[in-house]
Amino acid sequence: MGLKVGDIGLRAASAVVLAPAAVLATWAGGGWFCALVVVACGLLAFEWARMSAPGFWRSIGAAVALALIASVVAAHVGQVSLALILLVFGAMAAGLFARSRGAEALDAAYGVLYLGWPCILLVWLRDMNEAQGLYWTVLVFAVAWASDILAYLVGSAVGGPKLWPRFSPNKTWSGFIGGLIAGMAAGAGMAAWLDMGLLNAFWGGVLGLAAALATMAGDLWESALKRRFGVKDAGNIIPGHGGLLDRVDGLMFAVVVVAAGRAIVLMLEAAA
Template sequence: MVQQLVHKQFSNQTLRIMTAACLIPAVVAVIWLGSPYFDIFIIAASFMLLHEWSRMSLGTSTNPFPYLICFLTLGLIYLDFSAKKYLQYMMLSLGLFIIPHIAQKRTIKDFIFHIIGTLYISASVYLIIYFVHEGLTLYFLWILTVVWASDSGAYFAGKNIGGPKLAPRVSPNKTWSGFIGGIVASMIVGSCLGCYLQDLYITWWQMAAVSFYLSLMSHLGDLLESIVKRYFNVKDSGGILPGHGGLLDRLDSTLLASFAAGLLLVLGI
């Protein structure tokens, strides 16, 4: 009821700006404070993400197994699991999970779909915590600024320029102008702030190229969630963030961009 009154009083664009203005300083502050505040914040966010994902993909958020899978993944950081022990626990959890799933007459396809989403969220959260624990706090902040610039550039370019649709069957509101606007904004912001927020990439063209790559992943993450929401026939993953929907709606770009950034580190690029 309160949310409906808020939406009546403010436009969706105003709500997005107000929510971002409140959240961004808080998120930057928590990241800057580091452990244990950052860890508590991110772990709480991960369980909220799994809550939304479970409710969307399973129709219930009370199933304990997605949270257990996330706990096991984060155990690689906090409990010093070996890779062998992690795989053993994971296979045991998946084996136990599938029993009530089949008993409820759910399809194997839905089970696999839900597990992929759970592992994706868990791995992305793991990488975000890994960045900070390994002294890459500024690098993670740079990733966030690139993603925020991409999201903002896409939103305002799409709203004010419009034009041909990017993927009308998946997300009717997304346009090619928004796609290009997001990439341009991310490359400009990434190149300008890269000198101050990270030291992995030295030249401006390296920072611009990685910003371009992260912006592409940001757009892809947004489109992937749109595909998933269309599959499950839901408009938003939740309603906790005015103007944005659920936490998964807000972090869809960040999750894939963080995963993609982690891949660059693994490959040494």
């Protein structure tokens, strides 16, 4: 399989347009980063509703978005436990609302949990401490983006046996391995470059490898969901990428792994 130069160019152009806003909001932190996540929640909610309940996507998208935004704002003001409670009750409420509209309740409820859990953890990571919060958030983005980009480039250039042809016919084992190596290198590089406490280059590489594996899993999981709903892309908001969910599916899984790593480091630092 050769490199698709036109496709790569479109993807690169989209990244050049969208990346600065994400980078600036991440750097600024605080309300700016929360606002970025809130906007993302709204877009993701409506993309999910379009996939899972196309006949009722506006009303169900609004219900899912409300649950997500309430949870994210609670996390931003330091009430992470409340955010998780709101997420669970928001999922129940969205499910009941979808059922009242004649849509599938479990799809709406799952959408809240699937999208909301990573968003809460991402806000928790960034808001935890001004310097450390920035470093750990950068680590998430670096690992997820590096593994995603290298998996695509290596898979396109090398080709070879398919990874999971039933759900994602374009992904290859060569791309999978390339993505894992890139994620491990990004994790080790970030830990060596930034002052991340007990997370040195070795353990940064280990965490990067685990997060890269999660990134690949998130990508494959979204491919399975799209196959279930019978859609090619989650949306069309980003040229060359489809929807926002198509762009952040791996990041959503990676942030769970990195947040777990951050929690372990905090426990070790507290015990030291």
